[in-house]
Amino acid sequence: MDTDRPAPHTAPEPASASGPVPGPGPGAQGVPGPRGTEPEPDFAEPDAAGRRGGGGAGRRDRKARRTREAMAAAALRLTLAHGLAALAVEDVTDAADVSRRTFSRHFGSREDAVLDCLRADFARINEALAARPAAETPVAAYRAAVAAWLHDPDPEHPAWHRRPGMRDLFVLIDEEPALTAAFRRISVAEEERSIRLVAARLGLHPETDLRPAVAVGLGVAALHAATRTWVRDPAGDLPTLLDRAFDLAAAEPPS
Numbered sequence: 001m002d003t004d005r006p007a008p009h010t011a012p013e014p015a016s017a018s019g020p021v022p023g024p025g026p027g028a029q030g031v032p033g034p035r036g037t038e039p040e041p042d043f044a045e046p047d048a049a050g051r052r053g054g055g056g057a058g059r060r061d062r063k064a065r066r067t068r069e070a071m072a073a074a075a076l077r078l079t080l081a082h083g084l085a086a087l088a089v090e091d092v093t094d095a096a097d098v099s100r101r102t103f104s105r106h107f108g109s110r111e112d113a114v115l116d117c118l119r120a121d122f123a124r125i126n127e128a129l130a131a132r133p134a135a136e137t138p139v140a141a142y143r144a145a146v147a148a149w150l151h152d153p154d155p156e157h158p159a160w161h162r163r164p165g166m167r168d169l170f171v172l173i174d175e176e177p178a179l180t181a182a183f184r185r186i187s188v189a190e191e192e193r194s195i196r197l198v199a200a201r202l203g204l205h206p207e208t209d210l211r212p213a214v215a216v217g218l219g220v221a222a223l224h225a226a227t228r229t230w231v232r233d234p235a236g237d238l239p240t241l242l243d244r245a246f247d248l249a250a251a252e253p254p255s
Contacts, residue, residue, distance in 0.1 A: 068106045070096040072116035079114045080165050084176050087114070111182035118183065122190035124157065125149045130197050138198045138212065142219030143246045150239055161230065161238035170231040191220050222249045
């Protein structure tokens with residue numbers, strides 16, 4: 001074996017045609033963009049209650065939630081004052097002092113922003129439902145979850161009968177087809193979540209077993225029936241109407 005033979009020459013690897021890997025560009029989190037633009041944090045999608053998970057939990061999540069609530073409050077306030085036809089996304093972003101891009105991160109449409117408070121209310125009911133004791137029947141658990149939301153003392157998120165403008169909002173939902181469709185979409189999404197929660201409680205399949213859907217359907221029907229009467233009867237008391245509606249749902253047949 002010839003040990004004096006020189007080692008073969010190894011050519012250096014060619015440089016990448018794309019050049020050096022670029023760093024984060026303008027608008028990336030923590031990197032200022034061009035003058036007149038705001039850097040946009042890449043938040044994760046919110047959960048059903050508007051919160052965001054992941055490693056950025058904490059102050060960033062609270063800021064994102066406050067931003068979402070500010071946009072939703074502005075959209076609702078402007079709609080109640082001037083009507084849906086007069087509402088532009090720019091009106092909402094100006095009122096909340098955010099960019100159009102921030103709005104689009106949270107909402108798919110102006111109607112979604114107007115009704116976001118209702119989405120959050122349905123989500124709170126589902127959170128309460130998930131926390132109910134396993135021994136409760138599904139309808140009893142849903143009724144207790146609605147009661148927990150109804151009587152929650154949190155001053156920042158009062159129930160509908162303690163929140164100004166809610167009767168007017170439900171009237172608009174009946175009158176404005178775009179709001180009707182958006183409300184239907186929101187309600188169905190949260191009802192589906194309720195069905196999955198009840199199915200998990202019972203150890204049943206949410207898609208193929210009727211029982212979770214029927215149980216949730218009874219609870220949702222009671223909630224909507226009581227709300228409908230409360231909206232149309234200025235003297236109506238929502239907690240009383242809800243108790244009566246759940247009592248009727250439990251009767252066979254209602255009388």
